[in-house]
Amino acid sequence: xxxxxxxxxxxxxxxxxxxxxxxxxxxxxxxxxxxxxxxxxxxxxxxxxxxxxxxxxxxxxxxxxxxxxxxxxxxxxxxxxxxxxxxxxxxxxxxxxxxxxxxxxxxxxxxxxxxxx
Amino acid sequence: xxxxxxxxxxxxxxxxxxxxxxxxxxxxxxxxxxxxxxxxxxxxxxxxxxxxxxxxxxxxxxxxxxxxxxxxxxxxxxxxxxxxxxxxxxxxxxxxxxxxxxxxxxxxxxxxxxxx
Numbered sequence: 001x002x003x004x005x006x007x008x009x010x011x012x013x014x015x016x017x018x019x020x021x022x023x024x025x026x027x028x029x030x031x032x033x034x035x036x037x038x039x040x041x042x043x044x045x046x047x048x049x050x051x052x053x054x055x056x057x058x059x060x061x062x063x064x065x066x067x068x069x070x071x072x073x074x075x076x077x078x079x080x081x082x083x084x085x086x087x088x089x090x091x092x093x094x095x096x097x098x099x100x101x102x103x104x105x106x107x108x109x110x111x112x113x114x115x116x117x
Numbered sequence: 118x119x120x121x122x123x124x125x126x127x128x129x130x131x132x133x134x135x136x137x138x139x140x141x142x143x144x145x146x147x148x149x150x151x152x153x154x155x156x157x158x159x160x161x162x163x164x165x166x167x168x169x170x171x172x173x174x175x176x177x178x179x180x181x182x183x184x185x186x187x188x189x190x191x192x193x194x195x196x197x198x199x200x201x202x203x204x205x206x207x208x209x210x211x212x213x214x215x216x217x218x219x220x221x222x223x224x225x226x227x228x229x230x231x232x233x
Contacts, residue, residue, distance in 0.1 A: 004160075035223075040126070042207060042225040043161075058220075090160060104149060104168060104211075106221060108160035 002027045004109035006091050011114045013078075013085070021076045021112045023091035030096055032074035033106065036060060037088040046089075049074055050096075078114065086116045119144040119210050123224035131232050132200055138193040138227050140182075140208030149211030150191040151221065152182055154204050161207065167191065178202070203231045 004025045013019045025032065031050045035043040045058030049068040063082025068074055074093075078085045092106040120143045130136055142148055149168050153161040165176025172184040182193045191208060208224040 040225060043223040045220065045222075048220065088158075092161075105151065105163050105166055108153075108162070110160045111158070113158070 004091060004093055004107055006089075006109040006112050009110065009112060011112055013114065013116050015116055016080045018077055018079050019085075019114065021078070021089055021091075021114070023074045023076065023109060024072055025074075025091075025093045025107075025109075026072060027093055027095075027107060028071070029093035029107070030071070031094045032068070033092040033094075034058075034064070034066065034074070034076045035090040035092065037090060037111075043090065046076065085114055088113050119148070119222045121208050121210050121222055121224035123206075123208055123227050125227045126225070127228045127230065129230040129232060130198055133197050136193075136195045136198045136202070136229070138206050138208075138229070140191045140193065140224060141189050142191060142208070142210040143189065144210055150182075150184060151209040151211070152176065152180070152191075152193050153207045153209065153223075154178075155207065155226075156204050164193070164206075198229075198231055200231045200233070203229055205229070 007022045033048040034046040037043050044060050046064050047058050047066040049055035052071050055066050055068050065077045089112045091109040094106045122141045124139055151166045152164040154164050155161045164180045165174045167174045167184045174182050180195050184191050205226045205228045207226045209221045211221050
């Protein structure tokens with residue numbers, strides 16, 4: 001079955017430590033995304049990548065870093081510079097958007113809940 | 118820049134009653150519009166999407182949405198809700214039809230509670 005996997009489901013981190021969240025997809029999608037979700041704030045885009053070895057900052061990139069060395073993988077590192085990292089993190093992927101395509105959508109993983117102790 | 122407003126933070130309806138969730142967007146050109154649903158602690162699932170053509174869009178689980186350009190709205194409707202519809206619902210807008218631009222902007226969500 002094709003899909004997006006995120007691991008771990010729950011993650012605990014001590015303040016001041018970096019932590020990396022995993023995101024893997026076997027949908028053969030070019031684009032991948034990381035969102036942060038906080039209660040009452042919806043989803044906010046952290047980083048996105050439209051192709052291997054290339055990525056762009058989203059709306060709230062400060063304190064985060066990413067890499068895109070393989071098409072299937074887009075790990076997110078939450079650094080100690082992120083002031084309020086406790087949140088639910090969602091990874092998504094999508095094929096390229098074409099006007100006439102019926103497949104224009106983002107597919108989401110199950111999420112990772114990060115708690116900083 | 119594009120933006121999405123979901124004016125209702127929380128809605129409660131009785132099982133079997135009709136439902137309408139509001140979504141207003143801001144975007145200069147023809148938008149791509151989406152409704153996603155999220156169960157607690159889970160990822161998002163696409164309910165339906167609009168790109169062009171018929172302004173009334175049918176989705177999964179008996180949901181539909183109507184694109185009204187004059188009102189910049191894309192409201193989600195269901196004629197009769199089921200207890201399993203309790204979830205959080207997100208409206209999103211994409212900067213279409215830009216070739217290859219997949220960025221989406223999400224609203225803050227509407228939490229739906231169903232009472233027996």
